[in-house]
Amino acid sequence: MEYLSTRDKSLRLTAAQAIKMGLSRDGGLFLPADLPTITAEELQALAGQDYQSRAVAVMGKFLSDFTAEELAGYAAAAYGPEKFDDPAAAPLRQVGGHTWCLELWHGPTSAFKDMALQMLPHLLTASLRKTGEDKTACILVATSGDTGKAALEGFADVDQTKILVFYPKDGVSQIQKLQMVTQEGDNVGVCAVEGNFDDAQNGVKRIFSDEAIRQALADRGCFLSSANSINWGRVLPQVVYYISAYCDLLAQGAIQMGDKVNYCVPTGNFGNILACYYAKKMGLPVGKLICASNCNNVLTDFIHTGVYDRDRPFHTTMSPSMDILISSNLERLLFDLSGGDDALIRDYMDQLRRTGRYEIRQDMKEALQELFYGGFCSEEDTTATIAALYADGYLIDTHTAVAAKVLADYRRETGDEGPAVFASTASPYKFCDSVLTAIGETPAADSLDRIGQLESVSGVTAPRRLAALRGKAVRFEGVTEKEKMDGVVLDFLR
Numbered sequence: 001m002e003y004l005s006t007r008d009k010s011l012r013l014t015a016a017q018a019i020k021m022g023l024s025r026d027g028g029l030f031l032p033a034d035l036p037t038i039t040a041e042e043l044q045a046l047a048g049q050d051y052q053s054r055a056v057a058v059m060g061k062f063l064s065d066f067t068a069e070e071l072a073g074y075a076a077a078a079y080g081p082e083k084f085d086d087p088a089a090a091p092l093r094q095v096g097g098h099t100w101c102l103e104l105w106h107g108p109t110s111a112f113k114d115m116a117l118q119m120l121p122h123l124l125t126a127s128l129r130k131t132g133e134d135k136t137a138c139i140l141v142a143t144s145g146d147t148g149k150a151a152l153e154g155f156a157d158v159d160q161t162k163i164l165v166f167y168p169k170d171g172v173s174q175i176q177k178l179q180m181v182t183q184e185g186d187n188v189g190v191c192a193v194e195g196n197f198d199d200a201q202n203g204v205k206r207i208f209s210d211e212a213i214r215q216a217l218a219d220r221g222c223f224l225s226s227a228n229s230i231n232w233g234r235v236l237p238q239v240v241y242y243i244s245a246y247c248d249l250l251a252q253g254a255i256q257m258g259d260k261v262n263y264c265v266p267t268g269n270f271g272n273i274l275a276c277y278y279a280k281k282m283g284l285p286v287g288k289l290i291c292a293s294n295c296n297n298v299l300t301d302f303i304h305t306g307v308y309d310r311d312r313p314f315h316t317t318m319s320p321s322m323d324i325l326i327s328s329n330l331e332r333l334l335f336d337l338s339g340g341d342d343a344l345i346r347d348y349m350d351q352l353r354r355t356g357r358y359e360i361r362q363d364m365k366e367a368l369q370e371l372f373y374g375g376f377c378s379e380e381d382t383t384a385t386i387a388a389l390y391a392d393g394y395l396i397d398t399h400t401a402v403a404a405k406v407l408a409d410y411r412r413e414t415g416d417e418g419p420a421v422f423a424s425t426a427s428p429y430k431f432c433d434s435v436l437t438a439i440g441e442t443p444a445a446d447s448l449d450r451i452g453q454l455e456s457v458s459g460v461t462a463p464r465r466l467a468a469l470r471g472k473a474v475r476f477e478g479v480t481e482k483e484k485m486d487g488v489v490l491d492f493l494r
Contacts, residue, residue: 001064002033003232006335007349009033009342015063016127019120019233020137022226023208027349028342030232031332036061038243038282040257046243047250051089052079054247055119055240061282062236063123065130074122083108083118085463090115090241092248092421095394099407100254100421102245105397109179110427110463111321112272113150116229116237121154121161123233124225128160137225138217138493139163140207142200144268145172145321146426148190149179151227156185163227164189164492166200169479172320174447175430175466182472189492190476193485196314197268198326203485204228205328213486222493229271230328238275243284245421255419260287264407264422266399267291268324270299272423274332277371281336287418292406293376294319299327303374306365308348309357317379318434319398321426326352337364373414375406386428386438395460398431400424401438429454429462 003018005011007028013021018030038058046054052075060071079089086106093101107114128137139161141151148165155163165180169192172180180190193200207213208224217223229235242263249255263286265273273291280286293300294317302308310325317323331345338344338361351358360368377385385401396404403422411417428435432450433443441457444450448470455462480488 001036001062003030004033005030005342006331007342007346009340014065015232016065016130019123019231020127020131020133020225022224022231023205025209027205027209028345029230029329029332031335032062035278035281038284043243043247043284044250044257047247049247050087051244052076054244055079055237058240058243059236066126070126074119074126078118078122083114088248090244092245093394095389095392098417098419100245100249100419101394101396101400101424102241102421103424104241105424105427107150108465109146109149109153110430110466111146111150112423112425113146114153115241116234117147117150117154117227119237120227120231120233121158125158125160133223135218136222137161138222138489139225139227140204140489141165141227142197142204143167143172143180144197144323145176146430147228149176149183152180152183152185152188152190155227156183156188158187162187162189162222162493164191164489166191166193166204166485166488168192168196168200169194171196171316171323173431173433175432175451175469176320178447178469178472181474181476182469183475190478191488192479193482194479195482196316197324198310198314199482200485201228201324201326201328203482207486207489210486213489216490217493220493228328229269235271235275235278235329238272239279239282242276242279242286246284249419258285259419260285262287262290262407262410262416262418262420264290264292264403264410264420266319266322266403266423266425267293267299268296268322268327270327270329270333272425274329277333288410288416289372290407290410291372291374292403292422293374294322294382294402295376295378296323296325297376298325299330300374300376302330303368303372306362306368307357307359308352310352311356318382318431319402321399322402334360334364337367373410375409377402377405381405383434383438386435387440390439390458395428395435395458396424397426397428398434399426427463427466428460429466
């Protein structure tokens with residue numbers, strides 16, 4: 001299968017080449033030239049298989065230059081018991097008559113990013129071999145909280161790689177920060193950025209497009225790659241868990257083959273819900289794609305109006321992984337909705353860079369609104385939703401609460417009470433202060449003490465790796481201005 005750039009569809013690469021590069025040198029994102037399909041017969045067969053087997057079957061459709069044996073080995077290593085605390089990897093939990101929660105946080109960093117970032121190191125290192133690359137891959141990551149730790153965990157001490165993570169100095173939870181700055185490994189680096197996630201993400205994109213930096217790194221035997229969801233190797237493993245959830249519903253007898261299921265996904269950078277869109281395009285019986293935002297509701301407004309406008313206040317919220325105003329993965333959807341008009345995509349992205357906004361064509365807007373429902377959740381409603389589900393016996397984090405609330409809004413507005421799955425993207429223990437407050441407790445002063453406090457109050461066992469943060473040495477205390485991120489990169493790779 002060939003891959004092309006959203007800004008130059010004449011550029012054609014293999015899967016290994018696209019994964020190795022991460023971001024196209026023209027600033028575009030790689031995506032498949034043609035989407036494969038999945039049939040009802042295949043879904044029925046996968047319903048009787050485990051998560052690893054489903055991953056091999058789905059990813060194999062996109063990775064023609066990887067063998068089934070290779071993918072099986074990667075899946076066993078990525079999703080096995082040494083990494084995930086639930087044998088299902090991404091289990092479904094029923095929380096209502098026609099409602100299920102897809103728990104995506106049972107991996108080593110207690111966030112949904114593990115579902116892709118335990119697989120990506122295997123894909124990337126194999127891609128280096130397949131393309132004959134002898135340079136070291138320098139993986140640059142901008143994180144709004146969860147991607148950073150998941151990428152660090154996945155790539156720590158992986159041969160022929162170095163990884164440098166940038167995070168917004170005051171834009172992540174204390175637990176998220178501790179997870180990153182205590183990361184072990186000889187090939188890892190972490191640096192805070194004075195600014196928000198968009199500043200960090202823009203800085204990484206700028207560095208990728210800087211020819212002088214690329215040449216300087218090449219002279220040092222390095223090249224840039226990405227572990228953000230701008231890398232196709234991040235998006236593809238996420239397609240798997242939406243298909244897996246449908247297969248689990250089939251296996252449980254909750255639905256019949258062909259029944260449509262609505263999926264509600266909390267998202268900021270648009271990568272998580274984009275993966276569900278690709279599953280739908282492949283043939284998965286998906287009803288409405290429900291895009292859930294916090295009060296940084298740029299995506300909600302875009303779905304309603306067809307106008308993307310980042311010129312608005314930036315809110316630091318209790319769901320920080322969605323505190324984003326520039327949703328990079330939207331570019332892939334726009335390419336698809338435009339019929340592959342790369343010139344139009346270049347124009348939209350240039351407008352966004354110059355003016356902070358763009359408006360899509362009417363036909364694209366109509367297609368967008370047919371596929372997606374957009375909604376957002378206030379801070380007050382996030383707290384209330386955590387409290388309501390806790391009262392019903394289910395403890396969730398702030399991001400999951402956003403999804404649960406927006407799904408409820410969708411049902412109330414549309415009357416659609418059909419089967420629905422909402423994604424749970426992080427353990428509640430990553431956001432103990434907000435969760436404790438929501439369930440009527442006063443959080444302990446120390447962020448690590450809050451883990452034991454929440455465990456004691458709720459009776460829900462804390463993920464063991466979060467509990468083990470106490471006593472770990474802080475290794476990274478650097479802070480940089482957003483304009484000086486390139487200097488941090490060059491220093492890291494001396």
